[in-house]
Amino acid sequence: MISVLTIAGYGLREALRRKVFAVVLLLTAAFLGLFWLANHFVFENLANVGPPSGIDARTFAGAFMFGLAMFGTLFLGVVLAIFLTIGVVRGDAERGLLQPLIVRPVGRATLLVSRWLGAVAVCAPYVGAVYIGTMLITGLTGHWWPDHVVIPGVELAAGVALVAALSLLGSIFLTSTANGIAVFMIFGAGLVTGLLGTIGHALNSLSLSHAASIAAWLIPFEGLYQDALREITADTTGLTGFLLTLGPFGGGYTGGPGLRLWAIAYLVIVGVVATLAFSRRDL
Amino acid sequence: MTPALEVRGLAKRYGAVEALAGVDLVVGEGELVGLLGPNGAGKSTLVKIACGLVRPTRGEATICGLSAGSHEARRKLGYLAELFRFPGWYSADEVLHLHQKLSGSAGGAQERHELLELVGLTDARDRRVEEMSKGMQQRLGVAQALVGSPPLLLLDEPTSALDPVGRRTVRTLLEELRRRGTSVLLNSHLLSEIELVCDRVAILLDGRLVTEGSPAELARPRGVEVETDEGTRLFEGKSRDDVPALVAELVAAGRKVYGVRVLTSTLEETYLEAVGGATS
Numbered sequence: 195m196i197s198v199l200t201i202a203g204y205g206l207r208e209a210l211r212r213k214v215f216a217v218v219l220l221l222t223a224a225f226l227g228l229f230w231l232a233n234h235f236v237f238e239n240l241a242n243v244g245p246p247s248g249i250d251a252r253t254f255a256g257a258f259m260f261g262l263a264m265f266g267t268l269f270l271g272v273v274l275a276i277f278l279t280i281g282v283v284r285g286d287a288e289r290g291l292l293q294p295l296i297v298r299p300v301g302r303a304t305l306l307v308s309r310w311l312g313a314v315a316v317c318a319p320y321v322g323a324v325y326i327g328t329m330l331i332t333g334l335t336g337h338w339w340p341d342h343v344v345i346p347g348v349e350l351a352a353g354v355a356l357v358a359a360l361s362l363l364g365s366i367f368l369t370s371t372a373n374g375i376a377v378f379m380i381f382g383a384g385l386v387t388g389l390l391g392t393i394g395h396a397l398n399s400l401s402l403s404h405a406a407s408i409a410a411w412l413i414p415f416e417g418l419y420q421d422a423l424r425e426i427t428a429d430t431t432g433l434t435g436f437l438l439t440l441g442p443f444g445g446g447y448t449g450g451p452g453l454r455l456w457a458i459a460y461l462v463i464v465g466v467v468a469t470l471a472f473s474r475r476d477l
Numbered sequence: 478m479t480p481a482l483e484v485r486g487l488a489k490r491y492g493a494v495e496a497l498a499g500v501d502l503v504v505g506e507g508e509l510v511g512l513l514g515p516n517g518a519g520k521s522t523l524v525k526i527a528c529g530l531v532r533p534t535r536g537e538a539t540i541c542g543l544s545a546g547s548h549e550a551r552r553k554l555g556y557l558a559e560l561f562r563f564p565g566w567y568s569a570d571e572v573l574h575l576h577q578k579l580s581g582s583a584g585g586a587q588e589r590h591e592l593l594e595l596v597g598l599t600d601a602r603d604r605r606v607e608e609m610s611k612g613m614q615q616r617l618g619v620a621q622a623l624v625g626s627p628p629l630l631l632l633d634e635p636t637s638a639l640d641p642v643g644r645r646t647v648r649t650l651l652e653e654l655r656r657r658g659t660s661v662l663l664n665s666h667l668l669s670e671i672e673l674v675c676d677r678v679a680i681l682l683d684g685r686l687v688t689e690g691s692p693a694e695l696a697r698p699r700g701v702e703v704e705t706d707e708g709t710r711l712f713e714g715k716s717r718d719d720v721p722a723l724v725a726e727l728v729a730a731g732r733k734v735y736g737v738r739v740l741t742s743t744l745e746e747t748y749l750e751a752v753g754g755a756t757s
Contacts, residue, residue, distance in 0.1 A: 200578045204564075211566035290562040294621060297528045298579035299551040476491075476531040 197300040205312030237336035256338025263328035271321040271354035278313040279361040285370035313358040318351040340426035349422035353415035363468040384416030414457040479542040481629040481660030486536035496522040498684035507658040511671035514681035555622035559633040565607030582625035592620040611638040704736040
């Protein structure tokens with residue numbers, strides 16, 4: 195346990211010293227400022243918002259703006275997670291940082307778990323803070339609040355934790371640059387398939403929806419994000435509820451408890467594969 | 478007595494490259510063994526296998542009787558890699574503190590102070606690694622390897638970035654370790670250093686152990702040089718034991734003997750002979 199905390203703290207301190215936090219906090223402040231500005235203008239001129247007929251303009255604008263904020267939150271969280279983990283194994287080994295640590299009696303699996311926990315300890319509170327911040331901005335500016343508050347935030351944080359795990363796995367095989375590119379591409383592919391699912395839902399295309407559903411299960415961080423989007427308007431019924439799911443931040447795909455369980459199993463599988471691969475890697 | 482390090486039939490292949498081709502080597506308790514060889518001979522690979530950083534293709538390595546790479550074996554060793562780096566934002570004291578926690582050392586501040594003193598970094602206790610010279614970092618690396626007083630030290634080129642004073646510091650340190658009974662496997666290209674401090678020397682070439690012995694054993698006799706009134710003569714094949722008889726013979730023959738020098742090959746000559754001038 196001491197080793198886990200020591201290495202997690204080591205990773206945390208590395209992030210602090212590499213000014214990752216400073217950059218992220220700066221970007222976040224800019225993001226929140228711009229988001230407040232957008233909310234201010236949208237809700238100040240709500241009459242100018244023209245939602246599809248039959249939809250309440252405030253609900254439409256609120257769900258849309260907060261859905262956009264959730265995308266931004268996920269993106270910033272993923273950027274942070276990737277930068278904290280892209281070089282943990284191969285990158286650090288090439289720089290000679292890893293060897294002095296790994297010869298200590300801590301075990302390679304412990305090192306991986308510790309670095310993941312260190313990354314999650316940073317990313318999850320960060321995602322939670324940005325999520326709550328954007329929710330407060332939307333709520334206080336536009337007087338619209340999501341139907342469910344806790345689950346979407348947890349799902350976003352869990353999605354980021356999954357990306358951190360994938361990035362750690364990639365760091366065993368790839369150089370830091372190649373790993374960063376690979377994980378960002380997977381993240382991008384996930385977002386595209388999510389949009390594909392929304393389009394499939396709007397067009398009532400079972401094939402597209404099915405393809406998006408498969409992709410959401412293959413890379414469950416995307417499924418969790420979609421589920422989180424769905425959760426914020428889960429209790430909105432009727433035409434408003436239906437039409438909201440058609441938008442780009444509508445969360446057309448519903449994963450439910452099965453997806454959440456799969457996300458946990460997926461994390462375990464990624465962890466086991468990473469541990470096995472790392473145990474066989476020459477450094 | 479269980480050796481500090483024992484490797485038997487150790488082989489390692491990286492794709493088509495055979496880094497080690499069946500090496501047997503023992504480092505006894507309290508013994509200081511120097512590992513020599515040209516670049517690519519397999520020295521670092523051997524050390525990395527002993528540390529558990531690299532898996533052997535075949536053969537086995539044990540640390541104090543424990544399988545190399547195991548949790549228990551790693552408790553018994555300290556390691557300084559040839560290419561290593563500590564996070565630049567850590568101070569010297571923090572680096573040692575980190576390794577104390579990871580190795581489970583209960584030495585506390587007293588141990589850290591002693592180690593920094595041992596490598597001549599007492600004044601740099603709070604200096605960040607990024608503000609240290611390469612030589613200071615290397616000395617800090619040696620101190621880090623000593624955290625927890627492991628019975629075996631594996632040092633891969635510990636003096637490569639050091640100036641003569643730094644080398645002297647490390648040499649003194651190695652002598653102190655020998656006094657304390659710590660076993661050391663020392664990888665180095667500096668033959669004079671190996672010759673001065675090591676009990677035994679092993680020379681690797683192309684992944685094979687080609688020569689092994691004490692520096693004295695490896696420094697073979699090359700003859701006796703005698704300076705007489707007729708000039709200097711070399712008596713090849715003669716050794717120190719032959720000197721009295723040789724001098725008596727010359728004097729009996731009416732020669733005046735002014736000086737006698739027993740010639741032995743240096744470790745460098747033995748090394749060059751063993752590796753055949755190989756380098757890469």
